[in-house]
Amino acid sequence: MNHIKKLLHFVKPYWRRSLVSLVFLLLVIAIDLTIPRLIQRIIDQGINGKNMQVVITTTIIMLVISLLQTLFALANNMFSIQVGESVARDLREALFLKIQSFSFGNLDHLNTGQLMVRLSSDTTAFQRMVQVSLRIGTRAPLLMLGSLILMFVTDSRLAMMVMPVLLATSVVIVFFVSRMGPLFMTVQKKLDRLNTVLQENIAGVRLVKAFVRADHEAGRFAEANEDYTDRNIRVMRFMATLSPAMSIFVNIGMVIVIWAGGIQSVKGGVSVGQIVAFINYLQTTMGPLGIMVMLANVVAAATASAERINEVLDEVPEVQDIARPTTLPDGRGKRVIFENVNFHYNGTNDGLVLNGVDLVAEPGQTVAILGATGAGKSSIVNLVPRFYDVAAGRIAWNGTDVRDVPQSELLKHVGIVPQETILFSGTVRDNIRYGRPEASDDEVMAAAKAAQAHDFIMGLSSGYETRIEERGVNLSGGQKQRIAIARALLLQPDILILDDSTSSVDVETETKIQDAMKMWMKDTTSFVVAQRISTVLHADKIVVVDEGKIVAQGTHGELMQNSPVYQEIYASQLGEGVKLEAE
Numbered sequence: 001m002n003h004i005k006k007l008l009h010f011v012k013p014y015w016r017r018s019l020v021s022l023v024f025l026l027l028v029i030a031i032d033l034t035i036p037r038l039i040q041r042i043i044d045q046g047i048n049g050k051n052m053q054v055v056i057t058t059t060i061i062m063l064v065i066s067l068l069q070t071l072f073a074l075a076n077n078m079f080s081i082q083v084g085e086s087v088a089r090d091l092r093e094a095l096f097l098k099i100q101s102f103s104f105g106n107l108d109h110l111n112t113g114q115l116m117v118r119l120s121s122d123t124t125a126f127q128r129m130v131q132v133s134l135r136i137g138t139r140a141p142l143l144m145l146g147s148l149i150l151m152f153v154t155d156s157r158l159a160m161m162v163m164p165v166l167l168a169t170s171v172v173i174v175f176f177v178s179r180m181g182p183l184f185m186t187v188q189k190k191l192d193r194l195n196t197v198l199q200e201n202i203a204g205v206r207l208v209k210a211f212v213r214a215d216h217e218a219g220r221f222a223e224a225n226e227d228y229t230d231r232n233i234r235v236m237r238f239m240a241t242l243s244p245a246m247s248i249f250v251n252i253g254m255v256i257v258i259w260a261g262g263i264q265s266v267k268g269g270v271s272v273g274q275i276v277a278f279i280n281y282l283q284t285t286m287g288p289l290g291i292m293v294m295l296a297n298v299v300a301a302a303t304a305s306a307e308r309i310n311e312v313l314d315e316v317p318e319v320q321d322i323a324r325p326t327t328l329p330d331g332r333g334k335r336v337i338f339e340n341v342n343f344h345y346n347g348t349n350d351g352l353v354l355n356g357v358d359l360v361a362e363p364g365q366t367v368a369i370l371g372a373t374g375a376g377k378s379s380i381v382n383l384v385p386r387f388y389d390v391a392a393g394r395i396a397w398n399g400t401d402v403r404d405v406p407q408s409e410l411l412k413h414v415g416i417v418p419q420e421t422i423l424f425s426g427t428v429r430d431n432i433r434y435g436r437p438e439a440s441d442d443e444v445m446a447a448a449k450a451a452q453a454h455d456f457i458m459g460l461s462s463g464y465e466t467r468i469e470e471r472g473v474n475l476s477g478g479q480k481q482r483i484a485i486a487r488a489l490l491l492q493p494d495i496l497i498l499d500d501s502t503s504s505v506d507v508e509t510e511t512k513i514q515d516a517m518k519m520w521m522k523d524t525t526s527f528v529v530a531q532r533i534s535t536v537l538h539a540d541k542i543v544v545v546d547e548g549k550i551v552a553q554g555t556h557g558e559l560m561q562n563s564p565v566y567q568e569i570y571a572s573q574l575g576e577g578v579k580l581e582a583e
Contacts, residue, residue, distance in 0.1 A: 003306035004129070004299070006313075010090050011130060014083045021079035021134045024072045029139055031069040033146045036280035038062050040154075044273035076135060084131035091123050091309070098313055104387040105318035108345060113196030118312050121191060122305035129302035137295045140288035147284040154278045155270055161260055162253045162282060169249040169286065173293050176242050180300035183235045188304045190228040197224045203471075242293055250286045257282055319389055325406045332523045333363030334397045334413060334494040336384060341393035343379055352391070353379050355548045361541070363494075366526040368536030370569065371545035377529045378419060380545065381497045384527060385414045397495075415493035417501035419529075421480040423472035428457055429464040432486045439490055450516040451486035452509050453479070477504030485513065489520055496526040507534055514538065533573045542566070 011018065038058050046055035095118055102110070129137075148166075151159040201208065201217050208217050261275040328334075338359040344352050354376050361367045369377045382388055383395055386402045395402050402410060415435070423431050432447060433439040444464065448454040456479055460466040472480045481504050488496060496517075502510045514535075517526070530536050537556050544552040544559065544566050552563035559566035 003310050004126075004303055006310055007091070007126060007306050010087045010094070011083065013090075014086050017079050017083050017086075018134060021076050021083065022138060024076040024079070025135070025139055026142070027072045028069055028076060029142050029146060031065050031072070032143055032284060033150060034065065035062065036150070036277040036284075039280065040271075040273035040277035042273075043276055044271045048272065080131050080134035083134060084127045087130050088123050088127035091126060092119055095119050095123070095309065095312055098315070101317055102315065103317045103319040104382065105345065106315055110312070110315070111196055113199040114192050115312070116199065117188075117192055117195050118309055122188070122309050125298075125301045125305035126309065129298050132295060132298050136291050137298075140291040140295060144285050144288035144292075147281040147288075151278060151281045151285065154274055154281060155261070155264075157264070158257055158261055158270075158278055161256055165249055165253045165256065166285065166289075169246065169289055172242070172245055172249070173289055173296070176239070176293060177296040177300070179238065180235075180297055183238065184297075184300045185304040185307070187228070187231050187235055188301075188308060190224075190231045194221075194224045194228045197221050239297060246286070246289065246293070250283070253282050253286060254279065319386055319407060321406045322404060325409075326400060326404045328400060328405055328409060328413070329398050332494055334525050335363055335399075336361040336495065336525055337396045337399075338380075338383075339394050339396070341383065341395060342391045343383060343388065344391050345388070353548050354383075357393070357548075357550055359543060359550065359553070361525050361527065363525055364523050365540040366528060366538075368528045368530060368539035368542045369545060370530055370533065370536050370542060370566070373531065375545040376548040377545055378499055379548075380543075381499055381527045381529055384495060384497060385410050385416070413494040414497065415488035415491040415495070416497045417481070417484045417488045417499060419499040419501075421472070421477070421484045421501075423468050423475070423480055423483060425468060425470050427465050427467055428460070428483065431468055431483055432464075432490060434487055435491045443490060444486075447486040447490040447520075448483075450489050450513075450520045451482045452505075452512050452516070453482035453486050456482070478506070478509070481505055482509075482513070489517070492521070492524075494524060496521060496524050497529075498526065499529045500531060502530075502535060503532065510535060533570055544569075 038061060042055055042058045045051055046058060095115075099110075099115060148159075151162075197220055201221060208214055257275065257279055261270055261278065264270040265272060265275060336359075338357045341354055341357040342352050343354040343357075357380065359367070359380070369380055371377050379388075383390060384402075386395070386407055389403065397405070397410075397413075424434065429441070429444055432444050436443075441464075445454060448457055448464075457464055457466070468475065472483075475483070481501055485498070485501060488498075502513060505513070528535065528539060536542050540555070541553060542556060542559055543550055544563060546565060551565050552559055554562070560570065
């Protein structure tokens with residue numbers, strides 16, 4: 001319940017609507033408790049007393065208050081739905097904004113499938129609990145309490161006789177409720193796995209087809225789906241045993257009332273109307289117990305979901321701004337320095353990804369980072385805008401430690417083309433000016449020309465207004481990369497990061513992009529991550545990374561003279577003949 005309490009502040013802004021909903025609910029309950037009394041009056045004073053006027057008058061009163069009850073119930077439902085939907089909206093927004101605040105380190109261990117479940121089914125489970133609580137959730141205990149009191153008012157002796165049945169029923173309900181929380185948690189975990197498998201398959205359906213792995217993936221999904229279904233069946237089977245148990249206790253209570261009430265009625269100790277009223281109150285006491293079990297199911301599901309929602313809301317971004325941050329010096333041009341930097345993706349020194357990295361990138365300089373897969377190239381550039389914090393050492397821009405500057409300010413000066421090209425559904429123009437929505441059409445076109453994207457864009461069906469489908473599936477890999485480069489260039493950033501961003505572009509086009517960038521971004525400090533050596537030949541500084549360490553740095557000519565690792569990479573990619581020609 002602590003997890004639910006932590007989320008109740010989402011209900012607080014709607015306390016007035018909640019209060020109005022509860023007022024209408026109290027009116028509904030009052031009418032529920034009045035009906036048996038009116039039935040007793042019809043039997044005792046009207047039928048037994050042979051007074052037709054009492055029968056007619058009481059019947060009209062019952063019809064009128066039943067109509068009012070219907071109106072009150074509709075009003076209660078309307079306000080409770082408004083509260084529930086509003087809470088769900090705010091909760092989804094809070095989760096979305098929280099996810100947006102996460103650092104790369106947080107996102108590394110929170111997979112997409114899990115986050116989608118938090119935003120969808122978990123939020124819906126909490127919403128349902130809020131709505132049910134404002135309707136039958138509050139109605140059931142109040143109706144049960146009112147009926148219990150009126151049972152004693154109607155006939156205390158009969159009430160005492162059925163109390164053991166009510167107590168036994170309560171014990172059974174407590175047993176079921178105590179078991180439901182853990183059961184629903186396991187169901188939610190199975191749903192997590194199912195959603196993860198589903199999300200991976202939908203995202204990678206083309207790869208699955210290309211490798212003819214549809215049967216394998218169908219098996220994975222079937223296994224996850226079967227696990228989820230089996231767990232759901234177990235929970236539902238357990239819950240289904242409650243209804244027969246409740247029926248047994250209700251019937252036992254009815255038998256006791258009819259038997260004992262009949263004996264007293266024969267002796268003149270209780271009227272027939274009282275027995276009928278008592279039976280109605282017994283039913284409205286036992287009925288809410290069953291409703292409370294259903295509510296317990298809802299609360300158990302909401303508790304499991306609330307725990308998982310709180311895991312996201314309580315997650316602390318790994319990269320935190322300091323209490324009193326500083327600002328970067330004005331002016332273009334950023335000198336980036338790595339000073340004995342160590343880095344690990346868990347923030348510890350175990351199994352360092354980068355070890356003792358020292359590097360200087362001057363304003364306007366192009367620094368190429370070369371190395372084998374897994375050497376640590378992307379890790380270096382991810383530290384520049386502080387996507388991660390270093391484990392040791394420091395990174396400074398113009399002498400200012402990046403940890404002393406708000407990350408939002410750092411990112412204003414950075415343009416990034418990530419290793420995995422990401423485009424959004426929308427027009428080509430909207431994707432290019434994603435980082436600068438206010439950019440003019442001429443600026444968009446100029447950035448596209450510099451990225452060697454303008455010509456192919458104009459060849460599309462609607463030019464810059466051509467819609468890009470989900471994940472850019474209607475574009476080639478090279479086209480997507482050039483649009484991503486144009487998007488970064490449009491920012492005219494002080495620091496540009498190209499993480500293997502021309503891997504799908506031919507060498508001729510790559511050379512044209514490099515030449516255009518030199519003219520476009522004279523004062524920009526550029527970091528270019530590459531595995532293809534042709535990408536880095538004309539860089540101002542080439543950094544060779546091997547197993548998390550910088551093993552050499554310098555120009556192409558310098559490295560050809562003094563770096564065996566660079567010479568080996570060069571020879572393996574361009575061949576000895578080209579090597580001799582270059583020398």
